[in-house]
Amino acid sequence: MSDATVIKPDLQFVNEIIKGGGESLKKCYQCATCSVVCNVTPEGNPFPRKEMVLAQWGQKDKLVTSADVWLCHQCSDCTAYCPRGAKPGEVLNAIRKQSIKEVALFPLFAQIATNPALVWLLFAIPAVLFYVILVVLGNGSFTAPRAEGGVMAYHKFVPVPVIDTVFILTAIFAAFSAFTGIKRLWSGMVKNSGGAQGSGSPFSHIVPAVTTILAHKKFADCTVNKGRQLGHMFLFYAFAGLAVVTTWAIVYLYGFELLGIQPFGIFHFGESPYPMSDPVKLLALASSVAFAIGVVIILMNRFAQAGKAGIGSYFDWIFLTIVIGVGATGMLSWALRLADMEIGYFVYYLHLVFVWSLFAYAPYSKFAHLFYRTTAMVFAKYTGRDK
Template sequence: MAEAEKSSWTATETEAGGRPPAAPAVAGRPALVEPDLTFIHTLSRRIGQNYKKCMQCGTCAATCSLSPDSASFPRKEVIWAAWGWKDRLVRDPDVWLCYQCNDCSTRCPRSAHPGDLLAAVRHESIIHFARPRFLARWVNDIRYIPLLLAIPALLLGLALRLRDPLAAALGITERADDRIVYAYSSHFPHWLINGLFLICAALVLVGAVFSVACFWRSMKAALERDVGATPVQGVWPSLVATLRNVFTHDNFSVCTTAHIRYLSHPFIFYGFLALTVVTLWVIAAGINPLIRGEFIYPFSFWSPWKILANLGGLSVFAGCVLTIRERLFGTAYNTAGNYYDWSFLVTLILVALTGFVTEVLHYFRMEPHRHVVYFVHLIFVFALLVYMPYSKFAHVIYRTTALVLAESFGRKRGAPPLAEAVAEEGGDAS
């Protein structure tokens, strides 16, 4: 960074008047802060400059039901953002302990909206760790919507164009099935669609694993080097505790300002989980010769798998509607969100809608409408799944990773290992 665009100072203690608080280096050791002006401008563009009004009173940290007892958030994150300390913020696991219930924003005397700030930092963290990073920039820029939709459309079109040559080369023959005369396989063979999605999913998985590994190492180094903390339990026990928390949605239950999320988020979560289970069963059952009858795709209307898929789709749709309603007509402190939020919500609801429309057109035997809508449905499914590591959907893997690390280091209420570690050095963790 050019000298005209960079400034630095050392930090040694926290003061309410805006003076640089103690950087999270081991207590007693000053830390060099190099403001990232681009990061400051990015935050201001996404959420405005309300976070700069913070006077470090600590009300947000004191009132947050999820903030740990030591080195609590979001107080320190707000001042780090004002400094433009991007390097520290994107490596901060505490950012992911926040669920943006906005209880802190409701009580902030300066209307600094710390909940919105942490959401923006999480957004930036996903872009920072995503690989390849250019794809993350595309997914999070509204100008690239035509390109992002054209990619799956072209891939699907090319796959359908090469269907017969590929089938001949691979020795695949279409299996006759007397149960359903009006099957989709005449235009969209299951082996072709499943193969295309599995190849793309494998490539995405490689990038996601690499990104999350970098994310884990960065957060772990931040806790061990900057604060001098050490794990209090192993990774596997932490993973079990985290998954229990994720499936029960315990952290959502403590919200007061945005308590509706305790209803809407489980709808989306469990609905998508049901659809995932059905999809995995369809793929597995198609290659398992021991599975026959109603338990192999295509399913009849009263098949248990078809019922589960329909219930899952309805659950996702209902959760999206509740979320959109709350964003548009909810409390003043329940932010309306930005493109990053809305693109994920709209994609989810379009996947559910096009899926149901496809099913209805199929039962009414409408040609070629059902195939056209099914093609559009596949485009949105591709966009949802393949772009997952670069969109807000990535919070599923990033938050889970951060929660596992936080559980391992005892970053939760009533467990103050960070404070104890810093106290041994003779300093203050906050």
């Protein structure tokens, strides 16, 4: 007679999932409708039914570094069709939150980014950091000297080299955190799949995975939440556009100051503010509009589908709050500068707080899906799970 398998449930893990948005977990009675309706899952051994039972049984080790948990695109088709209202899409989202904590380089940061009781600390860290900088610069009363021509200019409020130093250090912190998380998730996925050996080098699967992401192909397979693809696409490319704008502004400034490149044609090398005719301004405007459209589509879609797909948890909403905060304070501080209203300095300070929160917490908040879903998609292609 073979030995019985003894399952040791991690009850704390089950409670964390329930508290983190998966309160409906226990309703699942394993009918597998969710796995049938999910158009994103690979066919063999599909998700999310098996994740539901593993979560009910508190099988933390099998879930926190599972590739399938990250292959889910949270389209919520499964939630809409679940006959028990067990909301598997929300449960998988709550498991991803646990996954982020598990692979985090600094678990404290993951706690701050995901625990509603610590929301004050999440914003207090950058708020104090930038306020101290302003006090040192002599601008602690949220005013600043005027730039050439008497115009308001935020680089007089916080000089660009100061901004660059803070954000380069933040970017290094975030990149190192993300790299560590990706490494830990990859090792866990290999272990979880019994040491799966893939075809060729994992690196050879990065381009196909990234191409799928850029085209938002997986979102196109969702049925209930169709609007999510469009909203996500607008936001994704708005972020990409704003990243280009930031790099472009750095090239303008240091190209002028360090390499002596003079303004020519429509390219205004040197310090901001730049005229509206400059391509960097046009790209910033286009990206901002795309950003606003993306946020509106995502919010409208979320409320319209709340009954079927769920409204989301704190994990989703704090990320959306930061994203909206970045966009709203960015556009408002721009408008206030054009209107020459000095309240713009305070709004710009809030903008820095939101931008810092977005980047510093990126590998610890819902933003981490950018790194970890990409990793899971590369792994799925590497191991032949996603053909």
